[in-house]
Amino acid sequence: MRKEVTIVIDFKIYLYLFEPIIRKFNEKGVKIHLAVPEVMHNDVKRIFPDIAFDFVNFERIKKENRLRFILHRACSLLFTRTDFSFQFQKKRQQLVRKNTGTQGFLLWLSKFMPKVPNKSINRFLNGVSRIGLTNPYPTELILVGTLNASAELLSAKDQTVVTVMESWDHAVKEPNGYNSHLVYTWNDSLANDWVKNQGENNCRSLFPLKLRxxxxxxxxxxxxxxxxxxxxxxxxxxxxxxxxxxxxxxxxxxxxxxxxxxxxxxxxxxxxxxxxxxxxxxxxxxxxxxxxxxxxxxxxxxxxxxxxxxxxxxxxxxxxxxxxxxxxxxxxxxxxxxxxxxxxxxxxxxxxxxxxxxxxxxxxxxxxxxxxxxxxxxxxxxxxxxxxxxxxxxxxxxxxxxxxxxxxxxxxxSGLNIDDALEEFYVDVMDVMSNLQLTTESSKA
CATH class of the missing domain: 3.40.50.2000 (Glycogen Phosphorylase B;)
Known part of the structure; x- marks a missing residue:
């Protein structure tokens, strides 16, 4: 089995999130394609001096999909219900009061637009982003953190996305913006929160990596x-x-x-x-x-x-x-x-x-x-x-x-330790990777 994966990291907090995962995957011989802004390359090399990454041209991908980004964010503003969560409702009210320009206009326009049910909003945004999108990353299997800034690039048919919870409040903060094959949260109760608020059922517990x-x-x-x-x-x-x-x-x-x-x-x-x-x-x-x-x-x-x-x-x-x-x-x-x-x-x-x-x-x-x-x-x-x-x-x-x-x-x-949790996560991801490769080989046969 070819073991390779793309990890998308758009801010340094996600670099901290994925550090133990990167070390585990490298130890297991997985080739890692890293999609990070160029300004973070030196940080990556400093933190992982012994790991040879295949750096993806993240800036080029983002630039080529700028219109897709605008469409995704506009649809999120227009079609997300204000009552997605108590936290989201307050944020939306604050934005309405202080925003002018394009965002202010979209927030005003959203008052007259039909709304997508809360449990379907990620599926809706996933469908909007999928139009005309082919996978811009080098592998079908992609790892990302919750509420990352690249949701518009995670909806292609030839992508399988595994999402890892960065912060415990992400389940209720706002729609994640795409659909995941698997979602890993800090513990079982936060996995239940994700199912309830984000409408994705395939959630599992990992470990609160942010608190390691x-x-x-x-x-x-x-x-x-x-x-x-x-x-x-x-x-x-x-x-x-x-x-x-x-x-x-x-x-x-x-x-x-x-x-x-x-x-x-x-x-x-x-x-x-x-x-x-x-x-x-x-x-x-x-x-x-x-x-x-x-x-x-x-x-x-x-x-x-x-x-x-x-x-x-x-x-x-x-x-x-x-x-x-x-x-x-x-x-x-x-x-x-x-x-x-x-x-x-x-x-x-x-x-x-x-x-x-x-x-x-x-x-x-x-x-x-x-x-x-x-x-x-x-x-x-x-x-x-x-x-x-x-x-x-x-x-x-x-x-x-x-x-x-x-x-x-x-x-x-929940009684877990980080070493056991990372080993279970690695095994799960390898199972996904193996199934993807079997499916690809079957379709070619």
Whole structure:
């Protein structure tokens, strides 16, 4: 059997996603055709110095299919129902309010257009893109990440596409834009989310590859050190003035101000962790409080999807948790990172708190409401001000935070380890490849 596959990577976050898969396939003797922008070639060679890739001219392919890209995106704007998900509906409303030009016109026009049922929208977009499309890649079998930027190039009849979940919220964020032969998600519940929202039934669990560093370097057991005189809490900020919606930035600011009061009263140090793709210095003024520290954002990135978490950066990022007793989380996925690393997590739920009633606009996103807040040990603040409730929690008992962290860890991994998961994935993909080759040989006979 000829073992070769094309992997499409349009941003650096997908390079991080596919790194362990690339290493596994290379170890097994699979020839890898890599479709990446030319600007990323040096990154690829640096990360994989011992692997000889066949680089595909990605820019040429994208340029030749520019009209197909425009058609695909226009049809997505015009024919996707606004209620695809709670998250999608809010995004669409925000786009309508602030967009002008071509996109604004299409969003206005979409109000009068018939809509495709949610479970059929990917099939519809797949059909639109398929018109006149022949496979621009060197192999029939193609691996891509979810919500990649090249959906219009994945619908040809002579393509078999295997999709790997990059982020846990991709099942509900927006239509994926094409049909896959197989979809691999982080775990079974996210596979069910994909079936429910994206309308594709052939979904399987793989592993949360995005979280592999904290999982592989996990500290156990999960518990706070009661002997420490000065304990440390970290708050993972989920917004940035660069691109976050106003309601998110406003909520974060109000939460931070309450956390500053609570940790001061409890005698704790508070570390504020900005987004890695945020604005340098936007939260530095909080360091005026003696007990507050503000971390640096790290490497500045212009595009939220165009960053690569190498081992050195991950080591630096997670070493900041080594002396942290608890991570306080609202909307950031860093709560997952902390739980995987073995740090107790106070997961806030403020939807019923009189001072934070507007938090439902974020918390009621399906993936947050279901997978973050739908747990036994969530810190649900209802009748007290946040600063009062949190001060009491920090000075009394954090066993619930330890329990929440363990809950999330068990949900994310489902008992799998990355080596076994990658081996199963490789076997599955080789089965697909073998069947494709048998079909091709039969058609020639």
């Amino acid at each position: 560093y904290p999982l592989e370097n996990r500290k156990t057991p999960i518990k706070t050190d009661s002997s420490k005189k000065k304990k440390v809490a970290m708050y993972a900020i989920s917004s940035t003035s660069r691109f976050s919606v106003p309601v998110m930035t406003d909520l974060d600011i109000r939460i931070i101000e309450d956390l500053i009061k609570a940790t001061r009263e409890a005698g704790w140090t508070l570390i504020l962790k900005p987004r890695p793709n945020g604005t340098e210095g936007e939260f530095d003024h909080y360091a005026e409080h003696e007990h507050v520290e503000v971390m640096d954002i790290g490497e500045h990135v212009e595009n939220p999807a165009n960053y690569y978490l190498d081992d050195e950066y991950n080591k630096l990022r997670f070493s900041s948790l080594d002396d942290v007793d608890v991570v306080i989380n609202a909307f950031s996925t860093f709560g997952f990172d902390a739980a995987c690393y073995g740090v107790p997590v106070i997961q806030l739920d403020l939807r019923q708190n009189a001072s934070y009633l507007d938090s439902y606009l974020v918390f009621n996103n399906y993936h947050l409401k279901t997978h973050v807040l739908g747990r036994e040990n969530v810190f649900n603040v209802i009748d007290q001000p946040l600063e009062v409730a949190l001060k009491e929690a920090l000075t009394v008992d954090l066993s619930f935070a330890e329990g929440y962290s363990q809950e999330v860890y068990e949900w994310l991994t």
